[in-house]
Amino acid sequence: MSNFDLKDFLARQQTRVEALLLSRASRLEASGTPPGLADAMRYSLLAGGKRLRPILCMAFADTILQQSVSLTPAEDAACALEYVHTYSLIHDDLPAMDNDDFRRGRPTSHKVYGQALAILAGDALLTEAFTVLASGPEPVRASLCRELAVAAGAAGMVGGQVLDIAEDRPAQIDYLSRMHGMKTGALIRAACRLGVLAAGGSADALSRADSYGESIGLAFQIADDILDVMGNAKDMGKPVHADAAAGRHTYPAVIGLEASWMLAERKVAEAVAAVEPLEGTGGPLAVLARYVLERNS
Template sequence: MKQTLDLYRREMEDFFTSCLQDESIPPSLAQAMRYSLMAGGKRIRPVLCLVWAEYFGRSRAETVPFAAGLELIHTYSLVHDDLPAMDDDAVRRGQPSNHVQHGEALAILAGDGLLTEAFALMLSAPLPSDQVRRAALDISHAAGPRGMVGGQVVDMGLSGGKEAELDELQTMHAMKTGAMIRSSCRAGAILGQAEDRDLDRVTRYGECIGLAFQVADDILDVVGEAEKIGKPVGSDLAMGKATYPALIGLEESRRLGQAMVQEALRAVQPFQGPQIDFLRDLAGYIMDRVE
């Protein structure tokens, strides 16, 4: 599974090296945008889009520009989340956060630029316009006030000592993290013109692994290694952030994550093929990281 993930990830990395090279972009802005985009990461969102699109008949070459846009959206969200007005994190992926390296003003503009450029990339994909429009609309809902942005607002309300309820925590993560992971899966299937009943299964798979990813990340904040997670261990706890281990404990968090992995596997049970084998292995790998 890791070899296949690396193959998809390298394909995305190759594409990213050609992004933001337009000489009409002010050099300082392009540098700040590339700084965070090329800082590494799992590239899970574009990979999910690529794999699902490929399963439903699209070539990776057709889908790469659209998938790349998903990573630009994710990167912009990290740049803005790290700002002093938000989480005030000085380290991201093992290096200084964008605002530490480039200053607050340029970091804000770099995030703005990444978000806007993301939709330019998605809309440039050499695919039927109806599928591109539908997939981009799905992503815009997941990334905006109904999804990731709204989830950040809910997260801010749950931080600072407020005792969170489990349903509040799940709602927040479904918006902040899960919506984009779910939509990345859906976008690939939409670009591949999946039938509605298949799209429902893809959606459920995305919902379940989205929650499992967040549970695993919360666990790693407690038991992980700083060089692997790219930030100091225990930083969420120190900031008073609402997390699954803080609310329900480590063992119950592991059980919840494993339950979501099993539900994801059930969702794709009718599907067969090498892409589905990879997606099954990826679902299992999420919680293997914290065992």
């Protein structure tokens, strides 16, 4: 058993991420962003949440940081990840997509600002992510931008969303795994890889981050599917049973609850094995992998 205090770690890392996001979001008006748009961007960006993606990025960077390497590119990468994730949530909540009224326990962006400004706030967060990520002299930033762009784009998150809304999507595990590997997994995997790249990690460390990110990305989605069946709206800050109501294919629906748990547990074990050579036994990354499955919201 690890003596690692996950609750304390998450609290400290969430505080760290919130401070990084606030410092960057406070620059919007100074860069020429219209105040109304800046308000809408900050409303969703600073609404809290687990901050899993930036925490994973910083955890990998902290684990392998080389002495001669600045931490600033990793911090910017962590913020850029949350900008992209937030933009995707704003757009997911729109009537044309999931048509959700609440996110993180409060009204969704389009309910507060209207659909037009919500769409534009999402667009602005996506593009601003690359402004943040490219704002520095370090040569590695070009690779970081490419990594994030691929994960967020047509072959990553957006492509996965298209597979998710396809009318002819089959109720098959292979399709489900491909869809979620793109829609949810690509950005989680990128978070791990960005942390390694930004911190000057080795090819072996990057490969291990890749394996870890792929495994916990799948485990995260399975856990989300299970929570949509078994969770409650108060804990989750959003409606539950939405997948079934929308006729979506989920892991519990396709392979059953028990098989879903078993698959998620196997993926968590694979993630833990991948990072043990980097951090030893029971380190932050291993405990985070288990948290992905054991969280209740």
